Amino acid sequence: MKPAIIEELDLSPGDHYGEFEILAALGQGSFARVFAARSPAFEAPVALKLSRAPLTDEATAVRALREISILQNLRNPYVVHILDNGMGEDERWFMVMELLEGATLLEHHDFAAPMDPVRATRMIYEACVGLDEAHEMGIVHRDVKPENIWITAGSGACKIIDFGLARAWDPGSTMGTDATVGHMLIGTPHYAQPEQVHSGKLVASSDVYSLGTVLYELLCAHNPLFADEPLNRARERLRDNPLGWLSAHVKNELVPIDRYPAGARLPAELRRVVHWMLAKDPALRPTRGGAAAEHLAWILHTIFNTEVAAMLRSARPDGSNPSQLLVPGGFTLGNTESCTIEIASGGPARAHASLRWLGPGHEAVLSPVEPHGTVWVNGHLLERPVLLVPGTYFDVAGTRMALAYPQPGSSGAPS
Numbered sequence: 001m002k003p004a005i006i007e008e009l010d011l012s013p014g015d016h017y018g019e020f021e022i023l024a025a026l027g028q029g030s031f032a033r034v035f036a037a038r039s040p041a042f043e044a045p046v047a048l049k050l051s052r053a054p055l056t057d058e059a060t061a062v063r064a065l066r067e068i069s070i071l072q073n074l075r076n077p078y079v080v081h082i083l084d085n086g087m088g089e090d091e092r093w094f095m096v097m098e099l100l101e102g103a104t105l106l107e108h109h110d111f112a113a114p115m116d117p118v119r120a121t122r123m124i125y126e127a128c129v130g131l132d133e134a135h136e137m138g139i140v141h142r143d144v145k146p147e148n149i150w151i152t153a154g155s156g157a158c159k160i161i162d163f164g165l166a167r168a169w170d171p172g173s174t175m176g177t178d179a180t181v182g183h184m185l186i187g188t189p190h191y192a193q194p195e196q197v198h199s200g201k202l203v204a205s206s207d208v209y210s211l212g213t214v215l216y217e218l219l220c221a222h223n224p225l226f227a228d229e230p231l232n233r234a235r236e237r238l239r240d241n242p243l244g245w246l247s248a249h250v251k252n253e254l255v256p257i258d259r260y261p262a263g264a265r266l267p268a269e270l271r272r273v274v275h276w277m278l279a280k281d282p283a284l285r286p287t288r289g290g291a292a293a294e295h296l297a298w299i300l301h302t303i304f305n306t307e308v309a310a311m312l313r314s315a316r317p318d319g320s321n322p323s324q325l326l327v328p329g330g331f332t333l334g335n336t337e338s339c340t341i342e343i344a345s346g347g348p349a350r351a352h353a354s355l356r357w358l359g360p361g362h363e364a365v366l367s368p369v370e371p372h373g374t375v376w377v378n379g380h381l382l383e384r385p386v387l388l389v390p391g392t393y394f395d396v397a398g399t400r401m402a403l404a405y406p407q408p409g410s411s412g413a414p415s
């Protein structure tokens with residue numbers, strides 16, 4: 001293959017690229033550069049991601065279009081949001097994103113020392129939720145690592161960036177053998193997964209494994225594959241040895257996190273979830289970001305006294321009052337096996353409604369499922385999607401429910 005000739009574009013503050021006035025250079029990767037910029041189309045400054053080379057080769061074009069089409073569909077608060085995209089006169093591709101303030105997790109945290117466990121758990125919980133919306137659509141990020149986890153200044157909220165390597169993982173596709181990556185390693189060796197060697201197929205639980213590695217490292221400042229070696233030393237030793245990393249993911253046993261004092265002090269439930277996320281066999285891990293998020297949310301609520309998820313309280317006809325933690329995502333209410341919110345009902349097995357919650361800062365939407373007539377909101381028949389504003393109650397086939405959103409600032413949230 002002919003090597004691509006990269007015609008670098010030198011853009012400094014004050015320069016213009018089309019309608020954009022460059023304010024500052026923010027970062028660069030192998031594929032694109034990112035600038036803070038101003039445009040008459042947007043009130044506030046934006047982040048402008050500009051491909052380093054004109055889109056003349058197919059691999060770059062495919063990568064750009066893939067990232068745009070994925071990000072356009074993701075709306076939860078834990079992924080970077082895209083505002084626009086297009087192609088410049090010089091055939092460079094650009095994407096306009098919300099301008100994030102803060103730093104990547106790699107810059108934000110000194111991996112030589114453990115992070116406060118509540119903070120670390122909350123961060124990875126948010127990353128799991130951010131990825132789960134993509135997972136629900138059958139998309140795997142494939143390059144989850146501290147450089148692609150953004151920590152927002154002030155709130156400390158986390159956002160997943162750089163979906164440039166993401167792609168569909170449906171079993172019919174030929175993951176890992178497509179024209180752009182061949183049989184090469186996908187993503188970053190340090191945060192790669194054993195299945196890259198075994199099957200070459202990356203699935204949603206592959207992202208969970210990468211996040212499990214990040215969580216383990218945050219909690220005890222060691223890598224899960226090398227007993228007793230400080231994380232930064234292992235990183236340095238294997239810097240130019242991707243095969244060394246890959247072979248360790250496959251061959252080295254997971255070092256139990258309680259080997260280290262910081263790990264031994266963690267609640268047993270958290271240690272179990274970290275180990276579960278790091279199972280060598282992808283089928284033995286949480287299947288998606290959301291499955292890991294549910295467990296991390298439970299730990300945050302019940303052990304760390306930190307509200308992150310919504311609480312669905314029910315009053316059933318038999319007098320019982322079950323509660324269920326809801327992490328952002330989509331749910332079906334009913335009494336069939338596939339329903340994720342179970343309704344006690346003597347009637348025929350069916351789904352009655354669907355509920356979607358994007359996360360804190362959003363109100364959930366409750367939508368009817370045909371045939372109507374079984375769901376009532378504040379005493380009115382549910383005929384079209386409604387927002388569940390605080391204080392709303394709803395009755396589904398005789399079960400009364402209300403959703404309580406997490407209180408902002410109710411927690412030991414990161415600052």
Ligand SMILES: Nc1ncnc2c1ncn2[C@@H]1O[C@H](COP(=O)(O)OP(=O)(O)OP(=O)(O)O)[C@@H](O)[C@H]1O
Pocket residue numbers: 026027028029030031032033034047049080097098099100101104147161162163164
């Ligand atoms: N929306 C944003 N707001 C602020 N800074 C950003 C934003 N998006 C990206 N950056 C900065 O630009 C850097 C490069 O962005 P990104 O990782 O998306 O580029 P890339 O070329 O696809 O990288 P890679 O080659 O590693 O895949 C990031 O590490 C970050 O510092």
